[in-house]
Amino acid sequence: MATSTISGTDPFADPTRMSENSEYAEGDTLPVGRDASLTLATDSLIVLDEDFTRRETRNCCGLLPSKAKTTQAIPFFNVLWAELSNFDIIIQYAKTTSKNVVRVASVNYLVEKPQQGYAKVWITKLLDRAYGESQRKKRIKVLINPFSGRGGAQKWFLRDIEPIFVAARCEINVERTLYQGHAVELAEKIDTVAYDVIASCSGDGLPHEVFNGLGKKRNAAKALSQVAVVQLPCGTGNAMSWNSFGTDSCSIAALCIVKGLRTPLDLISITQGNSRTLSFLSQSVGVVAEVDLGTEHIRWMGSARFTYGFLVRVIRKTVYPCDLAVKIDIPTKGAIKEAYWNEFSNHAPIEERRGSFDIETPGLPELQYGTINSPLPSDFTPIPSNKLGNFYAGNMALMAPSANFFPAALPSDGQLDCVTVDGDISRTSAIQSFLAVEDGSWFNMPHVNYQKVSGYRITPKGQKTGYISIDGERFPFEEFQAEVHRGLGTVLTRSGHMYEAQGVVPRTGQGS
Numbered sequence: 001m002a003t004s005t006i007s008g009t010d011p012f013a014d015p016t017r018m019s020e021n022s023e024y025a026e027g028d029t030l031p032v033g034r035d036a037s038l039t040l041a042t043d044s045l046i047v048l049d050e051d052f053t054r055r056e057t058r059n060c061c062g063l064l065p066s067k068a069k070t071t072q073a074i075p076f077f078n079v080l081w082a083e084l085s086n087f088d089i090i091i092q093y094a095k096t097t098s099k100n101v102v103r104v105a106s107v108n109y110l111v112e113k114p115q116q117g118y119a120k121v122w123i124t125k126l127l128d129r130a131y132g133e134s135q136r137k138k139r140i141k142v143l144i145n146p147f148s149g150r151g152g153a154q155k156w157f158l159r160d161i162e163p164i165f166v167a168a169r170c171e172i173n174v175e176r177t178l179y180q181g182h183a184v185e186l187a188e189k190i191d192t193v194a195y196d197v198i199a200s201c202s203g204d205g206l207p208h209e210v211f212n213g214l215g216k217k218r219n220a221a222k223a224l225s226q227v228a229v230v231q232l233p234c235g236t237g238n239a240m241s242w243n244s245f246g247t248d249s250c251s252i253a254a255l256c257i258v259k260g261l262r263t264p265l266d267l268i269s270i271t272q273g274n275s276r277t278l279s280f281l282s283q284s285v286g287v288v289a290e291v292d293l294g295t296e297h298i299r300w301m302g303s304a305r306f307t308y309g310f311l312v313r314v315i316r317k318t319v320y321p322c323d324l325a326v327k328i329d330i331p332t333k334g335a336i337k338e339a340y341w342n343e344f345s346n347h348a349p350i351e352e353r354r355g356s357f358d359i360e361t362p363g364l365p366e367l368q369y370g371t372i373n374s375p376l377p378s379d380f381t382p383i384p385s386n387k388l389g390n391f392y393a394g395n396m397a398l399m400a401p402s403a404n405f406f407p408a409a410l411p412s413d414g415q416l417d418c419v420t421v422d423g424d425i426s427r428t429s430a431i432q433s434f435l436a437v438e439d440g441s442w443f444n445m446p447h448v449n450y451q452k453v454s455g456y457r458i459t460p461k462g463q464k465t466g467y468i469s470i471d472g473e474r475f476p477f478e479e480f481q482a483e484v485h486r487g488l489g490t491v492l493t494r495s496g497h498m499y500e501a502q503g504v505v506p507r508t509g510q511g512s
């Protein structure tokens with residue numbers, strides 16, 4: 001969580017003294033109550049209160065009340081709202097009550113009549129610092145999957161999420177999904193002018209449906225650019241929340257949505273048979289798909305089922321032969337690393353982070369590479385994949401907590417991070433790469449082929465049945481083609497342009 005810092009100074013130092021030393025510009029401190037002040041510091045609001053009741057000192061004549069200063073630093077990020085009501089200034093904020101929980105709390109002081117005009121100006125300044133570029137009073141359509149997270153989503157919404165949205169003066173409209181695919185229908189019908197955000201209290205399945213519902217609208221590209229799709233982490237994986245907000249805490253994610261910055265997100269058209277589906281997270285064929293979708297029968301193991309499923313297949317040296325052809329955009333790890341760190345310091349405006357498709361054109365953008373039924377595009381390069389163990393393409397970095405599969409992934413670079421690993425590598429190498437996923441260092445392993453691509457076609461061979469996973473959902477085991485649309489979708493993130501994952505490391509030096 002954001003913590004209070006006043007760069008170069010002690011956050012708990014007496015701010016009134018600091019103002020004497022001109023640390024704060026004139027007008028940053030508002031005197032309130034009998035003997036208190038509110039000061040806008042560098043990153044936090046400092047509440048300084050002289051409390052007569054809390055401490056007593058002893059002198060020669062006995063116990064005497066004395067002033068005890070209490071100082072509280074509230075990070076601006078956590079400030080939800082502030083207003084003047086009659087003679088009171090009320091500041092509501094998200095108070096950190098444990099490592100993974102914030103709860104609405106408030107600071108309330110009397111403001112004398114002569115100070116009221118000044119207090120209004122001060123509140124404007126506070127809200128400017130609290131929200132920065134982020135939109136205030138967001139209008140949020142909340143979808144709750146009552147079956148997510150072992151049935152906890154409804155409870156978590158009421159306890160952890162709603163109070164934060166209400167305190168931040170967000171307008172909310174809540175609807176529960178009633179059956180599989182309901183979120184597709186709801187998103188397809190939603191009035192995109194009436195909402196800024198669609199927030200799913202769910203796993204990653206509902207955001208996938210919401211993107212696809214918006215994608216079915218007559219004005220799909222416009223709708224996808226208007227409404228931000230976010231997740232309130234109520235599922236088991238919650239990859240979207242980890243990448244956007246760096247958390248799987250519902251209350252912290254709610255705060256991050258209140259303060260989130262609109263961020264264009266690449267979406268991927270998957271064509272298979274005669275269908276076209278949007279993917280926002282990942283596609284896999286081979287060991288990851290099988291471990292993800294083919295271990296349901298050992299769900300009782302909890303998350304250990306993934307480790308177990310992986311090890312069984314590695315020991316057997318399972319291969320998943322395919323025909324694979326990719327449209328390579330960045331071929332080497334060195335160039336990928338450079339592109340990643342260039343983006344780190346790039347603060348280009350949102351309009352420059354989307355492809356050149358015309359958002360007034362009806363439906364989804366035209367496919368540059370055709371569909372799976374078109375001839376293979378001439379600029380797709382065949383990759384030998386007779387011994388493929390794993391094909392994994394990612395649009396976000398973290399696929400689960402501690403699973404930084406795609407450390408170089410960026411929200412709107414117009415590219416997928418495409419990884420292939422042969423199935424016949426040594427068991428030691430396979431296990432080492434499995435262990436190196438946690439911190440993303442598997443990127444640097446020589447047997448991990450990592451490229452940035454804007455499209456690909458994959459055709460499974462030599463297997464009648466198997467697993468294809470798109471955003472964690474099982475798709476028919478048959479060939480498909482993928483094409484990236486730069487910045488077609490919109491999400492909210494903390495940074496406005498990066499994921500909350502450790503990027504590709506080391507920062508300097510070239511990979512292979």
Ligand SMILES: Nc1ncnc2c1ncn2[C@@H]1O[C@H](COP(=O)(O)OP(=O)(O)OP(=O)(O)O)[C@@H](O)[C@H]1O
Binds near residue numbers: 179181183202237
């Ligand atoms: N009321 C409902 N009854 C049955 N299925 C539902 C209902 N509401 C939503 N669903 C379906 O539940 C599926 C899972 O949704 P969710 O977003 O929670 O993703 P998940 O990643 O599978 O969840 P988890 O992480 O808990 O496994 C989606 O396919 C969705 O259509």
